[in-house]
Amino acid sequence: MGETVVVIGAGVSGLTTALLLSRDRANDVTVVAKHMPGDYDIEYASPFAGAAVMPMGTTEEERHWEAASWAELKRICEEVPEAGLCFQSNTPHSTRLHDGQLGRCRFPRRIKDQALSTTPKGPFAPEPWFATIFEDFRELPAAEVPRGYDSACEFTSVCINTAIYLPWLVGQLVKNGAQLKRAVVRDIREAKHLSHTGRTASLIVNASGLGALKMGGVRDASMYPARGQVVVVRSEVDSMVLASGTDDGPSDAVYAMKRAAGGGTILGGTFEVDNWESQPDPSTALRIMSRIVEANPAIADGKGVAGLSVVRHCVGLRPYRKGGARVEEEKLDDETWVVHNYGHGGWGYQGSYGCAKSVVDLIAKVQEKRRSSRAKL
Ligand SMILES: Cc1cc2nc3c(=O)[nH]c(=O)nc-3n(C[C@H](O)[C@H](O)[C@H](O)COP(=O)(O)OP(=O)(O)OC[C@H]3O[C@@H](n4cnc5c(N)ncnc54)[C@H](O)[C@@H]3O)c2cc1C
8 A cells, every 4th residue: 555645625626636646546545624525615616616628827837737637637528428527519609709600619809808807818818828739729710709809719628517526526536445524624734643544644635725825834825716706507508608808897707608417507707806705796696697698698598687597696716826826745744745736726627637647746756755865864
């Protein structure tokens, strides 16, 4: 048996990392978290994501994580239908944002949003780095750019139904012999004593998202939220759309994507930096729904906002970190190392496998350091 590992956090970052670490029962893995799949809580971002793959990486490292994750998410979408991922289907619409296109996912951009909108700029760069990772990436000719936008691209992406995908990850972990338990970790050192094996953990993975702001032994003051309000509706759109901004204010966003297997459609949204408000705001919800209905009247049978069948209004906090995600090792004491994996902001799903693989590589580095320090004794 390999290491005794305690992973703090059962969001997409913690679960994906635990999945890789528990493969082939290579390590004894325990996932410890305050919130688990099935919970909806403002301290738990993962259930609220769409979740789309729309790369945002601005550094080499982030781009590497997203490219590596796309390869795995695409494979899961093709080969593991029960995981709750789907490619967006391709029925044409004749609307402002969909404009009768057959298909795929459309990402319209406006130059003015580069300066005004709080939405991440990476996905809407004029010559995006990710053009090469999507086989069918296409820059739209001017005649096909949706009205009101300066340019647009399209490619096949996936939508992850988080209500299915997170429990699916849990199932894979259990199959690999990992165990999950609920606990609030007040200080990261406590995690040493939380392995289900009864042994002291030799490695701790810190995947606590925004929780890293307050957890003793970490207290990372560079963490901050980007609030995202969404509406989940029964009504369906047929292809994903995500635009660079809106005329309703800098922190308003517009996107829609249909979740697999009866998951409804997610209508977004907002990108409100440093806003911790947990409750949905009714006027924001109205703006979100109005924008989508205006762009795509068919979603509400032509009856306007009143024609939308709402499942719920909700809010999640994207766990951002000044300076970017923290994926690095840290020595806790003579026996124990921590590998951090938090601060993924608005790209936690689309970077999940790449970051988890980096954690695995960092653990190998830690093991090497241990071996060489033992050899010196
Ligand atoms: C509206 C919205 C839309 C989004 N859309 C997308 C998208 O389309 N694509 C995409 O890739 N990403 C998207 N995201 C971002 C994505 O959801 C996050 O990046 C991701 O969920 C972060 O996962 P995480 O595991 O790091 O954190 P979280 O999901 O927040 O999980 C943190 C875990 O740590 C636990 N924890 C924290 N502190 C403690 C403690 N002290 N003790 C014990 N447990 C603790 C929590 O209980 C929880 O289990 C979106 C987010 C929002 C809100």
